[in-house]
Amino acid sequence: MTLASIGQSIQHLGLFTAVRESRLVYPILLSTHLACVAVFGGLILITNLRLLGLALEDIPAADMIRSLRPWKQLGFVVMATCGVLLGASKASEYLPNPFFQIKMGLLIAIGVHGVYFRRSVYRTREPIAATQAHVAATVSLILWVGVVSMGRWIAYYDAPAPAQVTASVTEPGAGSH
Amino acid sequence: MYDTSSNFLNVHEWAYGATEVVHILSLAVGIGFIALVDLRLLGVGLARVSAERLWKATAVASLMGMVVAVTTGLLIFSTDPLRYFEHPAMRFKLVMVVVALAFNYTVHSRVIRAGYSRAISAGVAAFSLVMWVFIVFSGIFYSFS
Numbered sequence: 001m002t003l004a005s006i007g008q009s010i011q012h013l014g015l016f017t018a019v020r021e022s023r024l025v026y027p028i029l030l031s032t033h034l035a036c037v038a039v040f041g042g043l044i045l046i047t048n049l050r051l052l053g054l055a056l057e058d059i060p061a062a063d064m065i066r067s068l069r070p071w072k073q074l075g076f077v078v079m080a081t082c083g084v085l086l087g088a089s090k091a092s093e094y095l096p097n098p099f100f101q102i103k104m105g106l107l108i109a110i111g112v113h114g115v116y117f118r119r120s121v122y123r124t125r126e127p128i129a130a131t132q133a134h135v136a137a138t139v140s141l142i143l144w145v146g147v148v149s150m151g152r153w154i155a156y157y158d159a160p161a162p163a164q165v166t167a168s169v170t171e172p173g174a175g176s177h
Numbered sequence: 178m179y180d181t182s183s184n185f186l187n188v189h190e191w192a193y194g195a196t197e198v199v200h201i202l203s204l205a206v207g208i209g210f211i212a213l214v215d216l217r218l219l220g221v222g223l224a225r226v227s228a229e230r231l232w233k234a235t236a237v238a239s240l241m242g243m244v245v246a247v248t249t250g251l252l253i254f255s256t257d258p259l260r261y262f263e264h265p266a267m268r269f270k271l272v273m274v275v276v277a278l279a280f281n282y283t284v285h286s287r288v289i290r291a292g293y294s295r296a297i298s299a300g301v302a303a304f305s306l307v308m309w310v311f312i313v314f315s316g317i318f319y320s321f322s
Contacts, residue, residue, distance in 0.1 A: 026321070027320075034313050034316075034317060038212070038313055039208065039216075039306070039309070039310070040212075041205035041209035042211075043209075045210065045213075046210070046223075046231075046235065056226060059225065059226060067222060067224060071216065148205065152194065152197050152198045155194075
């Protein structure tokens with residue numbers, strides 16, 4: 001069983017077929033996915049700039065993280081919901097795509113990063129050690145830039161076309177993020 | 178006559194992709210920081226930091242993001258200017274970008290600095306957010322029609 005055939009099974013589920021075949025739903029989901037990157041990206045950026053000591057230094061980083069957390073979580077839920085619907089509706093193209101695989105790996109790394117720095121940076125009420133703050137922010141920025149970059153690059157992968165799989169090649173400019 | 182086949186981005190597919198990636202990342206910085214201030218005006222996020230303080234802390238980075246986004250946008254536009262210009266979604270996007278940038282550096286910044294009533298500030302912030310979201314939507318809808 002190949003990734004493409006697993007993808008075929010997923011994308012043939014009713015909801016994902018409806019998303020794929022709708023002329024409006026797919027681009028609306030993709031636009032919302034990207035708008036979340038643009039709108040909620042500012043929340044991630046300002047947090048990381050604060051942790052790096054480059055902005056709003058008089059505001060305790062722990063306070064900033066706490067007050068922005070629910071809005072970041074809301075943005076992530078909307079972004080991820082759109083992403084899952086987009087990915088699953090064309091799963092036979094996405095699953096074998098190495099850029100999609102790297103993007104998923106980076107998203108897992110963001111989760112691991114959050115857990116690793118949970119006590120020392122993201123959930124502490126104590127002043128955050130500068131070294132920990134700098135490392136956490138730098139890693140976060142690298143991972144998020146990687147996620148956004150790989151998202152765009154998904155559209156540029158020319159999949160080989162095995163005989164049994166009817167996956168079509170995604171057109172540059174019309175792909176996912 | 179301008180020959181698009183010799184355009185660097187048309188000759189090298191990796192360069193086209195890289196320009197798109199930089200366009201999206203710089204949009205995230207430019208729009209992201211404007212949205213951060215807008216969300217604050219709407220009462221969301223950093224309650225203990227004023228909108229004016231947030232604006233001052235992020236204005237330079239936001240401007241840099243916008244300059245890079247517009248520059249990379251023009252580079253992408255140059256790969257096939259006629260096709261882009263004739264498309265209604267792209268025309269809408271181009272007009273909206275000009276309007277949103279003008280709004281951002283006139284009405285928007287004035288309201289933030291002058292401290293208008295909460296209702297006016299919230300209205301300006303909502304209008305600003307809607308314009309930027311429309312710009313993102315029109316860019317995607319161009320690709321699908």
